[in-house]
Amino acid sequence: MIFDTHAHYDDEQFNEDREELLASMRECGIGTIINVGASLRGCRDSVTLAQTYPFIYAAVGVHPDHTGDLNEESFSWLKKQFYEEKVVAVGEIGLDYYWDNESHDIQKKWFIEQLNLARELNLPVIIHSREAAADTLEIMKKHAKGLRGIIHCFSYSKEMAREYTKMGFYIGVGGVVTFKNAKKLKEVVEDIPLDKIVLETDCPYLAPTPNRGKRNSSLNLPYVIEEIARIKGIREEAVIEQTEKNAKEVYCIK
Numbered sequence: 001m002i003f004d005t006h007a008h009y010d011d012e013q014f015n016e017d018r019e020e021l022l023a024s025m026r027e028c029g030i031g032t033i034i035n036v037g038a039s040l041r042g043c044r045d046s047v048t049l050a051q052t053y054p055f056i057y058a059a060v061g062v063h064p065d066h067t068g069d070l071n072e073e074s075f076s077w078l079k080k081q082f083y084e085e086k087v088v089a090v091g092e093i094g095l096d097y098y099w100d101n102e103s104h105d106i107q108k109k110w111f112i113e114q115l116n117l118a119r120e121l122n123l124p125v126i127i128h129s130r131e132a133a134a135d136t137l138e139i140m141k142k143h144a145k146g147l148r149g150i151i152h153c154f155s156y157s158k159e160m161a162r163e164y165t166k167m168g169f170y171i172g173v174g175g176v177v178t179f180k181n182a183k184k185l186k187e188v189v190e191d192i193p194l195d196k197i198v199l200e201t202d203c204p205y206l207a208p209t210p211n212r213g214k215r216n217s218s219l220n221l222p223y224v225i226e227e228i229a230r231i232k233g234i235r236e237e238a239v240i241e242q243t244e245k246n247a248k249e250v251y252c253i254k
């Protein structure tokens with residue numbers, strides 16, 4: 001079944017129909033979903049979702065845009081969330097120089113702290129990196145040796161993708177791959193082996209064509225699968241099977 005490695009069902013855009021929507025996942029072929037925390041509130045809500053739905057697991061971590069909310073006290077609260085059941089990863093963490101919400105020093109500090117936390121807990125990491133290719137790679141090379149995880153919503157070159165797959169990381173591919181102008185990501189998908197790719201939505205954001213601009217959900221993943229299958233010249237079923245296997249491996253889900 002389809003494995004969505006990155007979703008935000010805690011987002012208020014799902015307030016009206018969250019239960020109904022999540023109830024329809026299994027019959028639409030969605031087997032497992034990782035709900036990823038971005039803010040402190042998002043972390044708490046991700047844990048709640050994982051405790052409510054058998055097919056949802058949680059990732060807990062603070063997105064670079066929200067690192068201004070981190071201090072000794074909130075970080076110690078964050079660490080406690082990992083005692084909850086079904087918390088399977090540290091994420092999303094990283095650097096975002098596109099929105100540039102916090103200073104680069106603050107972003108880097110908490111990125112490194114959370115990488116260290118993942119090492120302590122022996123958990124995979126979910127990396128968010130936007131317009132920060134060089135700094136992300138530098139920090140990863142120094143502080144993520146031996147860690148496993150996913151470079152989520154991958155937006156860099158195929159050379160950069162090779163760097164990360166060599167380090168043992170998976171590349172997260174979502175709706176963007178269906179966009180006509182996504183030449184770089186299509187090249188990445190063509191270049192790297194299927195056993196290094198995982199599927200993701202980043203919903204409610206980044207809905208694939210033909211639903212681009214609308215609210216995204218895991219139900220749109222068949223469009224992403226179709227495009228990956230087309231690029232690689234393989235069957236859609238093979239994409240679903242291999243990416244599910246990859247995701248279960250990285251998150252240690254049986």
Ligand SMILES: [Zn+2]
Pocket residue numbers: 006008036038092202
């Ligand atoms: Zn995300």
